[in-house]
Amino acid sequence: MNTYMRRAALFAAAVSLATGLAACGSAKQSGDSTGSGSGGEDGALTIGLLLPENQTARYEKFDRPLIEKKVKSLCPDCKVLYANAKQDASAQQQQVDTMITKKVNALILDSVDFKSIAGSVKKADAAGIPVIAYDRLAEGPIKGYTSYDNEYVGKVQGKALLDALGGKASKGKIVMMNGDKGDPNAAFFKRGAHSELDGKVEIGKEYDTVGWAPDEANKNAKGAISSLGKNNIVGFYSANDGMAGGIITALKAAGYSKLPPVTGQDAELAGVQRIITGDQYMSVFKPYKPEADAAAEMAVTAARGEKLEDVATDLVDSGTNQSIPAVIITPVELTKKNIASVVSNGLYTVQEICTAKYKDACDAVGLQP
Missing domain, CATH: 3.40.50.2300 (Response regulator)
Structure with missing residues (x-):
């Protein structure tokens, strides 16, 4: 069961920071490959982005472009690799394998099935790839999480x-x-x-x-x-x-x-x-921008090997892990x-x-x- 440990002042500061930073460019738009892995020849970071389905309008219209834009604003040389599982848990597991093969530096994951994806999260973790759970709290050794209450x-x-x-x-x-x-x-x-x-x-x-x-x-x-x-x-x-x-x-x-x-x-x-x-x-x-900004900031921070606690304002527990750094946003x-x-x-x-x-x-x- 999730428990939220609220730290209101820090949360307000983080949301303000997430919504206030100016964007400067957007990632290339393509199906599941917008760059090469392991940072590329120029040493830029590569962030993987896996979304769960495309029946709900928000994912393609808001979440994907907002995350890609924020990653580029934080890290102009960073690249984003994207794939959508189209509500297929097995397909998403294969997509994680692809991200591992391409050696992304961090992975933002919105799981189709939060339990069955745990093995894939373990694979990514073993490969040294920090996984940020987005919108849905996946099981396995995720490093950070952002969603709504x-x-x-x-x-x-x-x-x-x-x-x-x-x-x-x-x-x-x-x-x-x-x-x-x-x-x-x-x-x-x-x-x-x-x-x-x-x-x-x-x-x-x-x-x-x-x-x-x-x-x-x-x-x-x-x-x-x-x-x-x-x-x-x-x-x-x-x-x-x-x-x-x-x-x-x-x-x-x-x-x-x-x-x-x-x-x-x-x-x-x-x-x-x-x-x-x-x-x-x-x-x-549910304001998508603060959630997307938080996910991008956590992914870039984790990819750089920096502490997520400097970005996160909350802590949550999943079915497999305790005290996961998180940003939790209040809906309206x-x-x-x-x-x-x-x-x-x-x-x-x-x-x-x-x-x-x-x-x-x-x-x-x-x-x-």
Whole structure:
């Protein structure tokens, strides 16, 4: 079980540093090779970057470019080798082997399956390659970790759903659509949500969604509606926006005159647009830049053989290791009331959100160019 040892002043300083340093260039964009390993002929460092899947929009749109940009700002001669596992744990293990063969100087790893990747982390460690766990706390001898307070994410979602239900909480059942069991964060989201929901609302059905797949969430939502009866369902807990989209499609197909509240996470563009129209009640906005900056800074620091404790502001425990240096970032609830925050924080422009289809809804919430 993770335990967070908060050091608030240091954390604030680190986030300020991570978001304040100026960027100067971006890494080359290619599938899984943007440079050679072992530092290259010019002695520059090589950082490996392995992301878990591409169904969730954030990884290719935000995480990858932000990490690559920050690495280059910290180390202009550094190179980044990138690969995406596309939700295949075996493929990711092979990608780690490739990174070891190419002799990267540090590896940023967002695991598909936090347990099965442990052997690969051990291989990298044995090869002298420090592994920084990104977004998901992988098992094995990782050297550092950066993510959000994931149990708090679940609490935010659960509380928001109760707020949306109000007096209806006791007049029906909710359906819980949790994430993939192979993702350790899913367990924290689930635990946090249950801590808010248990005893306050009846949970009619609960699912662990393979691969976080919207299609799987859609199928499960249809099953729940058929089993419980649409008039008996007052709300849906969805652990992320992609699944929320699948759930909402099922709700509309079932003929609801007014959709029950649906939660989400990640502030995906489609999720933001659904919040504006009222189809989705909320999401959780997790500022990607501080997390990406922290991962890049930890990787470059580790690659240089310097102490991660100088970068980290927290300590966490994994299933296999204790007191891992970490940077833990606090997420933000996103509803219609503060929807403009995704614009002010640079996540999207008004033009990206407010296409012709959403113009009236944007006008109603005060989002205008």
